[in-house]
Amino acid sequence: MSNPLNPDNLDPRNKKQRIDELAAGSGGTATLTVDDAGHIEESTGVSLIASAWRRLRRNPVFLLGAGITLLFVLLAIFAPLIAPHDPTKGLLLDKVRPQSNPVPGPEAGFPLGADTSGRDVLSRLIVGSRQTLIVGVFATLFGLAGGMSLGVLAGAFSGWVDSLVMRIVDVMLSIPSLLLAVSIAALASRPSQWTVIIAIATVQVPIFARLLRGSMLAQRSSDHVLAARALGVKRSAIVFRHMLPNSLGPVIVQATLVIAGAIIDAAALSFLGLGNPDDRQPEWGQMLGKAQNNIFDNPALAIWPALCIIVVALGFTLMGESLREALDPKSRR
Amino acid sequence: MLRFILRRLLQMVGVVVVLSLLVFLWLRSLPGGTVSAILGEKATPARRAALEKALGLDQPLYVQYWQFLKRAVQGQFGSSTGVQPGVDAMQVFVQRFPATLELSFFALLFAIAAGIPLGYMAARRRTSWFDNLSVVGSLIGVAVPVFFLAFLLKYWFAINLHWLPVSGRQDPSLDATRVTGFFVLDGLLTREYDAAWDALKHLILPSLALATIPFAVIFRITRASVLDVMDEDYVRTAESKGLTNKVIRGRHILRNALLPVVTTIGLQTGGLLVGAVLTERVFSWGGIGEAVAVAFTRRDYAVLQVCILMAAITFVVINLLVDIAYAVIDPRVRTR
Numbered sequence: 001m002s003n004p005l006n007p008d009n010l011d012p013r014n015k016k017q018r019i020d021e022l023a024a025g026s027g028g029t030a031t032l033t034v035d036d037a038g039h040i041e042e043s044t045g046v047s048l049i050a051s052a053w054r055r056l057r058r059n060p061v062f063l064l065g066a067g068i069t070l071l072f073v074l075l076a077i078f079a080p081l082i083a084p085h086d087p088t089k090g091l092l093l094d095k096v097r098p099q100s101n102p103v104p105g106p107e108a109g110f111p112l113g114a115d116t117s118g119r120d121v122l123s124r125l126i127v128g129s130r131q132t133l134i135v136g137v138f139a140t141l142f143g144l145a146g147g148m149s150l151g152v153l154a155g156a157f158s159g160w161v162d163s164l165v166m167r168i169v170d171v172m173l174s175i176p177s178l179l180l181a182v183s184i185a186a187l188a189s190r191p192s193q194w195t196v197i198i199a200i201a202t203v204q205v206p207i208f209a210r211l212l213r214g215s216m217l218a219q220r221s222s223d224h225v226l227a228a229r230a231l232g233v234k235r236s237a238i239v240f241r242h243m244l245p246n247s248l249g250p251v252i253v254q255a256t257l258v259i260a261g262a263i264i265d266a267a268a269l270s271f272l273g274l275g276n277p278d279d280r281q282p283e284w285g286q287m288l289g290k291a292q293n294n295i296f297d298n299p300a301l302a303i304w305p306a307l308c309i310i311v312v313a314l315g316f317t318l319m320g321e322s323l324r325e326a327l328d329p330k331s332r333r
Numbered sequence: 334m335l336r337f338i339l340r341r342l343l344q345m346v347g348v349v350v351v352l353s354l355l356v357f358l359w360l361r362s363l364p365g366g367t368v369s370a371i372l373g374e375k376a377t378p379a380r381r382a383a384l385e386k387a388l389g390l391d392q393p394l395y396v397q398y399w400q401f402l403k404r405a406v407q408g409q410f411g412s413s414t415g416v417q418p419g420v421d422a423m424q425v426f427v428q429r430f431p432a433t434l435e436l437s438f439f440a441l442l443f444a445i446a447a448g449i450p451l452g453y454m455a456a457r458r459r460t461s462w463f464d465n466l467s468v469v470g471s472l473i474g475v476a477v478p479v480f481f482l483a484f485l486l487k488y489w490f491a492i493n494l495h496w497l498p499v500s501g502r503q504d505p506s507l508d509a510t511r512v513t514g515f516f517v518l519d520g521l522l523t524r525e526y527d528a529a530w531d532a533l534k535h536l537i538l539p540s541l542a543l544a545t546i547p548f549a550v551i552f553r554i555t556r557a558s559v560l561d562v563m564d565e566d567y568v569r570t571a572e573s574k575g576l577t578n579k580v581i582r583g584r585h586i587l588r589n590a591l592l593p594v595v596t597t598i599g600l601q602t603g604g605l606l607v608g609a610v611l612t613e614r615v616f617s618w619g620g621i622g623e624a625v626a627v628a629f630t631r632r633d634y635a636v637l638q639v640c641i642l643m644a645a646i647t648f649v650v651i652n653l654l655v656d657i658a659y660a661v662i663d664p665r666v667r668t669r
Contacts, residue, residue: 167348167351171348171355171645172355174348174648175352175641175645176603176604176606176607176645177607178607178610179606179607179610179625179640182625182629183359186363186629186632187359187363188364189364260476264476264478267480268478268479268480268611271478271480271611271614272610272611272614272626272629288478292480292484295484295488296492302484306478306481309476309478310473310476310477310478314473314476317472317475317476
């Protein structure tokens with residue numbers, strides 16, 4: 001019988017079911033212990049982490065994903081040094097001709113040409129990696145923080161707290177993700193990079209919450225938690241030192257995948273006119289969203305940022321998927 | 334079985350009630366509030382006060398929520414201000430619903446027709462180049478922003494090659510008769526076959542764009558599920574009994590492997606609506622997705638609340654139906 005609990009069946013769009021399955025996949029396999037100083041130590045024997053790493057090192061899919069990700073992060077960090085021109089200056093403005101040829105094409109020193117304001121496209125792409133990384137990482141971190149608070153609340157206290165939190169989470173999951181993000185973005189009177197980040201983060205909150213609650217529930221009845229309870233360890237200590245660290249595996253994997261989704265969603269928000277209107281700090285999603293206005297005259301202005309988004313999203317997805325596969329106890333055989 | 338359905342129905346009612354509360358609070362916290370949304374920022378204080386009184390906004394919050402609920406149950410959400418000014422918001426939704434339903438139906442059809450056979454084939458030839466290629470392909474499919482793909486398809490097949498129409502649902506010069514609001518079906522019912530054919534041609538590009546994500550999802554679930562089932566003992570038993578390959582594949586592998594796929598298809602409805610918002614905008618489709626996209630840019634909150642509520646309710650109801658269907662097919666689910 002096909003097992004719907006197999007994390008292999010999962011996929012980014014399958015919300016509720018997928019989240020619960022992911023959580024179940026991590027249940028019971030206690031491999032990390034955290035000491036008082038917060039250092040993570042591997043337990044004795046071949047831990048899940050160690051065996052996962054052994055398999056990951058030889059996995060070409062993971063190496064490709066991690067390679068793309070590393071390149072992207074390095075690009076974002078050193079962007080101002082790499083970019084050949086100032087991304088905010090209309091260096092080729094005198095060559096922008098709205099009537100005949102709207103944007104200057106490639107020329108010496110400007111391999112990808114310029115945009116409608118005469119700014120170097122290559123430099124904007126390179127510098128744009130920085131804001132793109134910021135959107136992806138911060139949307140994920142905020143979503144993680146919100147989802148973890150709710151998830152810990154629901155996982156630590158059973159009963160009505162759990163029911164209440166989970167009903168709210170279910171409702172948030174029933175609203176199609178982009179509609180939810182856009183609704184949150186609409187609450188701000190003036191859109192900016194941060195409203196985009198908060199909107200995308202909100203969509204992730206219920207996913208992380210359900211995921212964490214699921215894996216904490218699996219922890220609650222495990223032997224080491226029972227032992228801790230029998231020894232009279234305080235509830236807060238059980239939750240934060242025994243249950244939470246052991247439940248983080250699927251959450252971390254999900255976070256890798258969310259970064260990819262966040263970058264794509266930021267582009268969708270820009271496309272719908274709810275992105276950051278200030279383009280002095282370029283961001284790929286924003287560049288793609290803005291390029292739609294004259295996409296049929298200047299398709300290149302949309303294609304370059306779109307290609308960047310696709311490659312980076314693919315990098316994070318490949319990394320996340322192979323991480324999940326490696327951490328799945330079922331694939332250890 | 335009855336208890337299972339009853340329990341799920343009760344859960345659904347709970348979800349819808351909390352949802353209405355969230356939408357209500359959302360409307361209250363919009364910048365400027367409902368009054369500014371209707372009258373604009375520059376309205377005189379007297380007019381604002383009059384409207385506040387008319388809308389019951391001077392009442393305490395729980396009374397307002399109760400009023401909101403009473404109106405919502407009757408389908409009264411006020412008039413559209415931006416999408417189709419003056420038209421009742423519920424009316425806007427009802428008018429446009431068939432367009433989105435038709436588009437989603439064809440998109441889902443494409444996704445299922447391609448996803449299940451390809452997923453099955455990939456699993457049967459595990460780790461072959463076909464398998465690897467299609468897995469990477471499905472990951473790329475998820476990584477491409479939907480509206481960009483829609484633009485690409487439109488640019489290439491409609492504008493460059495002129496193979497297919499650029500936008501809309503049907504050539505208005507055909508002046509086709511309307512019966513159900515589903516244009517292809519209308520053409521077949523009234524025997525205006527050229528109208529049906531024209532509507533079908535309009536459907537191809539947007540439904541292909543909309544189908545990519547559900548296709549990638551269905552493909553991967555099918556593949557994973559077939560891989561799971563192939564290892565099962567009963568398949569080995571069937572093989573060792575000497576059953577023909579055809580029987581093993583059809584009855585033992587495919588039938589069991591499709592169970593999780595059914596659930597997945599139900600879960601795609603939410604994703605389809607998100608995709609519809611983006612693709613309908615590109616192809617000026619005139620459905621709910623386009624209405625939502627326009628409503629956000631023009632701040633038409635009456636249309637927005639109808640669409641958000643109805644989208645979420647549709648999603649919840651479809652998943653309830655899928656769960657019930659699943660419980661009928663697979664008795665073990667009922668006890669879980």
